[in-house]
Amino acid sequence: xxxxxxxxxxxxxxxxxxxxxxxxxxxxxxxxxxxxxxxxxxxxxxxxxxxxxxxxxxxxxxxxxxxxxxxxxxxxxxxxxxxxxxxxxxxxxxxxxxxxxxxxxxxxxxxxxxxxxxxxxxxxxxxxxxxxxxxxx
Numbered sequence: 675x676x677x678x679x680x681x682x683x684x685x686x687x688x689x690x691x692x693x694x695x696x697x698x699x700x701x702x703x704x705x706x707x708x709x710x711x712x713x714x715x716x717x718x719x720x721x722x723x724x725x726x727x728x729x730x731x732x733x734x735x736x737x738x739x740x741x742x743x744x745x746x747x748x749x750x751x752x753x754x755x756x757x758x759x760x761x762x763x764x765x766x767x768x769x770x771x772x773x774x775x776x777x778x779x780x781x782x783x784x785x786x787x788x789x790x791x792x793x794x795x796x797x798x799x800x801x802x803x804x805x806x807x808x809x810x811x
Contacts, residue, residue: 692739694785701734708732714760757781
């Protein structure tokens, strides 16, 4: 079994480590808030084709996601979707958040993202090997 995934016109492996937090790093992701955000993130990712949560860790003041996103979606598009929908649904379920966050702005503007790829040395070695194969043939 391969780790690569397939779409009709592409074979891909796009896995990202994403960290984002509530405005002002308030510790609002505790208890039922943490459970609600976790369930909502799983539900939202399930609604997008081939988007899967590989790993999730929700701390009181930030969220870590290892997210597999197909190349037809950009990371910024997915983050806008996930942060926007979770904020709306969290404000609907927990009215007391409106006192702390006016204007229904829960999440801080930015996020941190890095790629989680294959072993870089193995890829470099493979590219060199492939180049040597082409020169021989």
